[in-house]
Amino acid sequence: MIRAIDIRKSFGSNEVLKGISAEFYQGKTNLLIGRSGAGKTVMLKLLVGLMKPTEGTVWYGDTDFTALNKHQKKAIRQDIGMLFQGNALFDSLTVEENVRFPLDMFTKMTKKEKLDRVNFCLDRVTLAGNNHKYPGEISGGMQKRVGIARAIVLEPKYLFCDEPNSGLDPKTSIVIDELIREITIDNNITTIINTHDMNSVMEIGDNIALLHLGELAWVGNKSEVMESDNQLLQDFIFASPFLQRLRRQFVDKS
Template sequence: MIELKNINKSFGELDVLNDISIQFEAGKTNLIIGQSGSGKTVLLKSIIGLHEVDNGHIYYDDRDFTRMNFSEKKLIRKEMGMVFQGGALFDSMTVEQNVLFPLNMFSDMNESQKMERVNFCLNRVNIKDANHLFPAEISGGMQKRVAIARAIALNPKYLFCDEPNSGLDPVTAILIDNLIQEITKEFNMTTIINTHDMNSVMEIGEKIVFINKGHKGWEGTKDEIFNTDNDSLNDFVFASELFKKIKKTS
C-alpha cells in the first residue's frame, strides 16, 4: 500500500497540489485521471520522488518516504518498477539487454540467474523469440510489453505506469491494460497508473482518483463513476458522446 497524507506542492507562486490525501491499495489497479494541467503528472512524480513535496507525507507500507535520506530512498526505489510514457526503451540495446538493465544495476544475481529472470519476464508478457531484436524492429505494442517486462524484472512491490496506452491502437491498448491488471494481481503489487484513457478507466479502474485543479476532486470505482453527481468529473469522463450513451444506459 502507498498512502499520501496532506500533500502540497508548489513551483514558485504556482500551487500545483493542494492537501491531497489518498490510499493506493495493493493488488489493485489504482488510476489517476484528470485534465492536462490538473496536477496528476506532478502527483505521480512526487510519489516516486522525482519532485520533493513541500508538505505532507508519503508512506510506502508505513515507511515515511518523505522523511528518508538519499540512501534510504534508494532502497525503496529498488522496490519500484516504472513503465514510462512511450515505453522509453534504450534504442541501442536489444530487447534482452533492456530487461537486463535494471538487474545489472541493482541485483546481486549471477549471470545465469539474470538471464533466467529476463526470460521469465519476457515470457510473462508474451514476448517470444525477440531477445536479440532492437526496439525499432518490433511493434509499438511489443515495445510496451518489453517495457513492462523491464519494470517487473526486479520483482517490485510497487508499479508505476505513466500513460501506458499512449500511441497504441484500441485493441492493443486493451491488451496492455489487461496485462498490467493481471500482473498486479499475480504479484500483489501496488500499481498506480496515470492516464487520460477512459477505456482504461472502464476496463481496469478498480480504484480511480480524479485530480481537478490540484485538488483531489473525487475517488471511487469504475462502477461508482456512473452514479456520481460530481459535475467536474462528469464533464471530464463523459465528454464524448459514446461515454454519455454508456452513462445513460447504466
C-alpha cells in the same frame, strides 16, 4: 500500500497540487485520472520521489518516504518498477539487455539465472523470442511491454505506470491494461496508473482518484463511475455527446 497525505506542490507562484490526500491499495490497480494539466504526472513523480513536495508526506507502508535521505530512498526504489509514458528504453541496448539492465546493476545472479529471469518476464508480456531486437525495431505496443518487463524484472512491490496507453490503438491499450492488471493481482503489488484513458478507467479501475486543477475531485471504483453524480467525473469520463447518450440510456434502464 502507499499513502499521500496533504500533498502540495508549487512551481514558483503556480500551485499545481493543492493538498491532495489519497490511498493506493496493495493488489489493486489504482488509477490517477484527470484532464491534461490536472497534476497527474506531478503527483506520480512526487510519489516515486522524482520530485519533492512543497508540503505533505508520502508513506510506503509505515515508512515516511519524504523523510528519507538519498541512501534510504535507494533501498525503497529497488522495490519500485516504473513504466514511462515514452517507455524510456535504452536505444542502444537490445530488448534482452534492456530487461536485464536492473539485474546486471543490482543482483549477483549468474548469466544463466539472469537469462532465465529475462525470458520469464518477456514471456509474461508475450514477447518471448524478441530478445535480440532493438527498441527501434519493434512497435509501440511491444515497446510498452518491454517497459513492463523491465519494470517487473526485479519483482517490485510497487508498480507505477505513466500514461501506459498513450500512443496506442484501443485494442493494444486493452491488452496493456489487462497485462498490468494480471501482474498486479498475480504478484499482489501496489500499482498506480496515471491515465486519461476512459477504457482503462472502466476496465481496470479498482481504486480511482480524479484530479481536477490540482485538487482531489472524486474517489471511487469503476462500478461507482456510472452512478456517480459528480459533474467533474461525468464531464471527464463521458466527454463526447455519444458517451453522454450511452450513460443516459444506462441510467434510465437501471
